[in-house]
Amino acid sequence: MDNVTRLGLYKTMVLSRSFEEAILRDYHADKKPVWDIGAGLIPGEMHLSAGQEPVAAGVCAHLTANDAVTATHRPHHFAIAHGMDLKLLAAEIFGRETGVGKGRGGHMHLFDPSIHFSCSGIIAEGYPPALGQAFAFQRQGKDSVAVAVTGEGAVNQGAFHESLNLAALWKLPVVFVVEDNDWAISVSRDASTSVRSNAIRATSYGIRGTRIQDNSVEGVWDAAKTAIERARAGEGPSLIEVHTVRLWGHFEGDAQAYRNDLDTLIDPIPAYANQLESDGILTPELAKSIAEDAKARVDDAFEYAKSSPFPSAREVGKYVFA
Amino acid sequence: MVLIDTSSASVSTRRLTTAKAMVEGISQEMERDPSVFVLGEDVGAYGGIFSSTTGLLEKFGPHRVMDTPISETAFMGLATGAAVEGMRPIVELMFVDFFGVCMDQIYNHMAKIHYESGGNVKVPLVLMTAVGGGYSDGAQHSQCLWGIFAHMPGLKVVVPSNPYDAKGLMISAIRDDNPVVYMFHKGVMGLPWMAKNPRSLGPVPEKPYEVPIGKASVVRTGKDMTIVTLSLSVHHALDAADDLAQHGIDCEVIDLRSLVPLDREAVLESVSKTGRLLVVDEDYQSFGLSGELAAVVAETDPRLLKAPVSRLAIPDVPIPYSRTLEYAVLPTMERIVSAAKRVMA
Ligand SMILES: Cc1ncc(C[n+]2csc(CCOP(=O)(O)OP(=O)(O)O)c2C)c(N)n1
Ligand SMILES: [Mg+2]
Numbered sequence: 105m106d107n108v109t110r111l112g113l114y115k116t117m118v119l120s121r122s123f124e125e126a127i128l129r130d131y132h133a134d135k136k137p138v139w140d141i142g143a144g145l146i147p148g149e150m151h152l153s154a155g156q157e158p159v160a161a162g163v164c165a166h167l168t169a170n171d172a173v174t175a176t177h178r179p180h181h182f183a184i185a186h187g188m189d190l191k192l193l194a195a196e197i198f199g200r201e202t203g204v205g206k207g208r209g210g211h212m213h214l215f216d217p218s219i220h221f222s223c224s225g226i227i228a229e230g231y232p233p234a235l236g237q238a239f240a241f242q243r244q245g246k247d248s249v250a251v252a253v254t255g256e257g258a259v260n261q262g263a264f265h266e267s268l269n270l271a272a273l274w275k276l277p278v279v280f281v282v283e284d285n286d287w288a289i290s291v292s293r294d295a296s297t298s299v300r301s302n303a304i305r306a307t308s309y310g311i312r313g314t315r316i317q318d319n320s321v322e323g324v325w326d327a328a329k330t331a332i333e334r335a336r337a338g339e340g341p342s343l344i345e346v347h348t349v350r351l352w353g354h355f356e357g358d359a360q361a362y363r364n365d366l367d368t369l370i371d372p373i374p375a376y377a378n379q380l381e382s383d384g385i386l387t388p389e390l391a392k393s394i395a396e397d398a399k400a401r402v403d404d405a406f407e408y409a410k411s412s413p414f415p416s417a418r419e420v421g422k423y424v425f426a
Numbered sequence: 427m428v429l430i431d432t433s434s435a436s437v438s439t440r441r442l443t444t445a446k447a448m449v450e451g452i453s454q455e456m457e458r459d460p461s462v463f464v465l466g467e468d469v470g471a472y473g474g475i476f477s478s479t480t481g482l483l484e485k486f487g488p489h490r491v492m493d494t495p496i497s498e499t500a501f502m503g504l505a506t507g508a509a510v511e512g513m514r515p516i517v518e519l520m521f522v523d524f525f526g527v528c529m530d531q532i533y534n535h536m537a538k539i540h541y542e543s544g545g546n547v548k549v550p551l552v553l554m555t556a557v558g559g560g561y562s563d564g565a566q567h568s569q570c571l572w573g574i575f576a577h578m579p580g581l582k583v584v585v586p587s588n589p590y591d592a593k594g595l596m597i598s599a600i601r602d603d604n605p606v607v608y609m610f611h612k613g614v615m616g617l618p619w620m621a622k623n624p625r626s627l628g629p630v631p632e633k634p635y636e637v638p639i640g641k642a643s644v645v646r647t648g649k650d651m652t653i654v655t656l657s658l659s660v661h662h663a664l665d666a667a668d669d670l671a672q673h674g675i676d677c678e679v680i681d682l683r684s685l686v687p688l689d690r691e692a693v694l695e696s697v698s699k700t701g702r703l704l705v706v707d708e709d710y711q712s713f714g715l716s717g718e719l720a721a722v723v724a725e726t727d728p729r730l731l732k733a734p735v736s737r738l739a740i741p742d743v744p745i746p747y748s749r750t751l752e753y754a755v756l757p758t759m760e761r762i763v764s765a766a767k768r769v770m771a
Binding site: 138140141147148149196199207209210211212213224225226227257258260263288290291295357362415417420424 | 467468470471472475493494495496497498499500523524526527560561562563564565566567618619620621741742743744746747748749750751753754755
């Protein structure tokens with residue numbers, strides 16, 4: 105792996121984290137004194153992806169805007185790594201008319217056709233549409249691929265199993281990604297899944313399955329490279345499961361009383377920074393300028409979002425039909 | 427999640443949140459009947475995302491309060507199967523919006539088995555589920571959808587609006603020999619982390635009691651107009667009625683409490699008196715509850731009406747995320763007041 109690629113992965117992760125730290129700040133800022141989920145500049149459920157950046161950065165490094173991603177209820181890291189305009193993303197989260205969904209969708213429902221990006225708040229339901237996008241790419245003679253993401257909790261949903269089988273049967277250019285962060289809200293992986301690895305399940309459907317045990321962005325990058333090249337070459341689907349980490353609550357406001365692993369969590373971003381520093385690729389000065397650059401872009405996007413108008417109530421019925 | 431602390435006082439004045447009242451109903455039935463058990467996502471240690479099972483795991487253990495994988499088809503069907511064999515499951519669908527992934531188990535199996543078996547097989551279970559919006563949770567987490575469940579023959583549907591009914595309807599639902607869909611609005615639960623109506627905390631007797639399924643309740647009497655509604659909208663309607671009273675409009679407010687069976691008599695009796703009907707419904711407008719109620723009156727005697735039936739419901743758009751848009755479609759107190767004034771005009 106060359107230095108530019110490694111630094112690129114680092115920058116993507118930092119940008120994503122920087123964005124979510126800003127969300128965190130504004131999400132909670134005006135929900136005081138009595139915390140009310142529906143109040144404030146950013147109301148509603150908020151699922152942040154801090155800790156899971158290696159998965160999105162490692163996979164999306166191999167994609168172009170012509171490739172599709174279907175993400176989950178926890179979509180920001182994939183949206184950012186796949187290149188969604190930060191302004192459009194932020195404005196959507198702030199519920200503004202200038203948002204990527206004109207304020208109609210919100211943080212769990214981001215659709216950006218310019219980069220073939222979508223996500224869903226319904227568990228595992230991003231898998232089937234990814235098959236369709238892959239199918240269309242194939243029929244249209246393109247070498248594009250579709251990446252479908254779920255959490256480890258979602259893999260016990262019928263849509264997951266039906267999709268693996270159909271993708272294998274029709275040899276669709278899909279890469280299934282499972283983010284195993286050990287938790288599905290309060291239910292642990294071991295309390296919900298009968299096998300240790302979803303790579304095994306992939307194999308049983310005739311799909312190449314890989315499990316990455318250590319949340320390493322380079323491990324993800326390697327596995328994704330093979331999987332995406334194979335898909336582009338018409339060799340069919342693959343599944344990559346990454347043992348990653350949910351650093352924060354399931355959603356903001358989650359007290360996480362059920363959680364017994366909080367003091368064992370490793371933040372992958374400083375860990376990667378250390379690795380890059382000891383390899384002589386990153387210096388403290390460079391790290392600082394990467395962080396500042398990310399923050400400037402995020403500030404810009406938030407500025408844009410907050411100064412944008414809200415949708416007009418008179419237009420509430422717009423976009424129900426084409 | 428932690429609820430407002432209400433542990434005090436004597437029987438008659440004891441006040442509980444709707445969530446606590448529901449849980450108390452479940453708990454008392456679990457003590458009485460060993461065949462009752464609870465299953466669903468995050469119903470164990472978490473206590474239910476909307477506090478519908480708080481404390482049950484601690485009290486009854488993991489043998490009777492079970493977290494499931496996110497496999498709604500499997501555990502919804504499991505509940506049906508267990509009910510067929512004589513158990514009384516309470517199965518939680520975390521948000522009603524998720525019914526899509528398991529509807530076949532609900533409407534083709536749970537709902538129809540009793541009929542298809544010529545009455546030989548019973549499916550005594552409670553499907554409890556959170557409904558409703560108002561806190562910017564977007565199009566996939568804010569719907570009411572009770573019209574869809576009420577549309578399917580074979581499912582009873584109850585929709586409590588306050589703590590007293592929540593407990594009594596839960597007990598009735600558990601004891602009923604049919605599948606009962608028990609739909610609780612997040613906004614009536616009395617959750618400390620969501621804006622709440624003061625009536626989400628109310629008096630609840632300690633002893634077990636039933637609220638009959640299929641009986642509406644007149645929650646305010648009036649002579650000029652009947653507002654028929656349910657769930658969170660009951661509270662908005664009561665607030666609106668207070669406001670309208672100051673403008674000389676005297677509203678009767680009916681809380682349906684059950685959709686199946688529907689208390690047609692209560693609606694007709696009130697409309698016979700007032701001559702005007704406004705239906706307030708947080709579900710989509712077309713092909714739903716509001717049309718059904720208009721039909722009830724029209725089929726009985728349209729001459730009961732001094733003015734056309736009026737409906738205030740979600741105007742057939744997905745629930746938007748942005749607050750300005752969401753509050754343009756929800757039946758708020760202000761919109762009820764305007765709608766009522768139009769009926770009187
Ligand atoms: C069909 C369906 N069932 C339940 C839910 C509620 N829900 C939202 S996120 C979640 C847990 C998901 O866990 P996982 O797939 O591991 O993703 P993570 O949240 O850990 O990223 C659940 C149960 C849902 N959104 N859709
Ligand atoms: Mg998870």
